[in-house]
Amino acid sequence: MSIEWYIVLSSLLFAVGATxxxxxxxxxxxxxxxxxxxxxxxxxxxxxxxxxxxxxGQVFALIVMVVAACEVVVGLGLxxxxxxxxxxxxxxxxxxxxx
Amino acid sequence: xxxxxFFAGALGALGGAVGVVAMRNPFYSVxxxxxxxxxxxxxxxxxxxxFLAAAQVVVYAGAVMVLYVFVVAYVGGDHESAWExxxxxxxxxxxxxxxxxxxxxxAVLASSFLALGTEGPEVSPGFGDPAAIGYLLLEKFLIPFxxxxxxxxxxxxxxxxxxxxxxxxxxGEGPGVPSEQRFARxxxxxxxxxxxxxxxxxxxxxxxxxxxxxxxSA
Numbered sequence: 001m002s003i004e005w006y007i008v009l010s011s012l013l014f015a016v017g018a019t020x021x022x023x024x025x026x027x028x029x030x031x032x033x034x035x036x037x038x039x040x041x042x043x044x045x046x047x048x049x050x051x052x053x054x055x056x057g058q059v060f061a062l063i064v065m066v067v068a069a070c071e072v073v074v075g076l077g078l079x080x081x082x083x084x085x086x087x088x089x090x091x092x093x094x095x096x097x098x099x
Numbered sequence: 100x101x102x103x104x105f106f107a108g109a110l111g112a113l114g115g116a117v118g119v120v121a122m123r124n125p126f127y128s129v130x131x132x133x134x135x136x137x138x139x140x141x142x143x144x145x146x147x148x149x150f151l152a153a154a155q156v157v158v159y160a161g162a163v164m165v166l167y168v169f170v171v172a173y174v175g176g177d178h179e180s181a182w183e184x185x186x187x188x189x190x191x192x193x194x195x196x197x198x199x200x201x202x203x204x205x206a207v208l209a210s211s212f213l214a215l216g217t218e219g220p221e222v223s224p225g226f227g228d229p230a231a232i233g234y235l236l237l238e239k240f241l242i243p244f245x246x247x248x249x250x251x252x253x254x255x256x257x258x259x260x261x262x263x264x265x266x267x268x269x270x271g272e273g274p275g276v277p278s279e280q281r282f283a284r285x286x287x288x289x290x291x292x293x294x295x296x297x298x299x300x301x302x303x304x305x306x307x308x309x310x311x312x313x314x315x316s317a
Binding site: 001019026032051063 | 163216244
């Protein structure tokens with residue numbers, strides 16, 4: 001398979017993730033859609049690394065995985081803290097920081 | 100064979116992604132994301148990056164998804180209201196997503212990468228195996244590696260600070276007070292007398308210790 005297919009699939013997955021972030025209102029699902037977008041970026045990085053023929057893109061993808069894990073940990077901690085304070089788990093109702 | 104594997108992986112990844120967005124119950128969204136991650140690992144293997152495929156399965160589909168399942172089970176399933184605050188949101192968002200996909204596809208396919216239509220150069224059998232990635236990580240990318248480790252440490256400490264509950268309950272501090280009182284009550288539960296009615300336990304906690312029978316027995 002040529003590299004084009006992987007890149008088109010990656011942009012399609014990225015668009016699906018972005019659509020999910022726009023549609024959904026539950027913070028957990030928004031974090032899941034962020035994972036989709038990060039993984040689409042990973043797929044593009046690895047496909048380009050295969051296209052060029054060196055492995056440095058794979059190291060970038062590994063670092064992206066680390067950053068995604070950190071983001072998940074902090075985001076889920078925030079969700080647990082929101083739930084413990086009996087606030088609604090809905091990003092349209094948590095609008096105190098909105099200007 | 101490679102085409103079959105690619106289309107199977109692509110269908111799985113796409114179906115998983117659509118499932119994450121479309122499922123109403125967040126628990127099913129997490130399960131769909133696990134399908135998506137396994138399919139992506141197949142695609143990574145096709146792109147001859149074996150170590151990243153293994154890391155994807157172990158780190159993502161193993162550890163991170165277990166964390167998600169725990170949190171979804173903790174906060175409960177269905178929180179999404181049918182109320183739609185922005186009019187036309189459910190209609191406009193897919194249109195914006197399609198526009199984003201078209202834009203990305205045009206930007207990539209109209210670029211001047213000559214090797215985009217090929218399968219990439221021939222690579223040695225050791226391409227993307229743990230030895231090669233580890234060598235790169237510890238020789239050439241040592242500083243990003245250390246920065247990533249510091250970032251992981253910071254995230255762990257931050258999660259403990261965010262999600263850990265405070266032991267000291269200070270009354271009259273806004274919305275945090277009821278949950279803190281609840282946890283303080285749960286902590287005092289095994290030490291106190293279990294035959295006490297709950298209202299008396301709360302009263303002995305909040306008020307000064309008077310000559311009530313609850314404080315006398317404890």
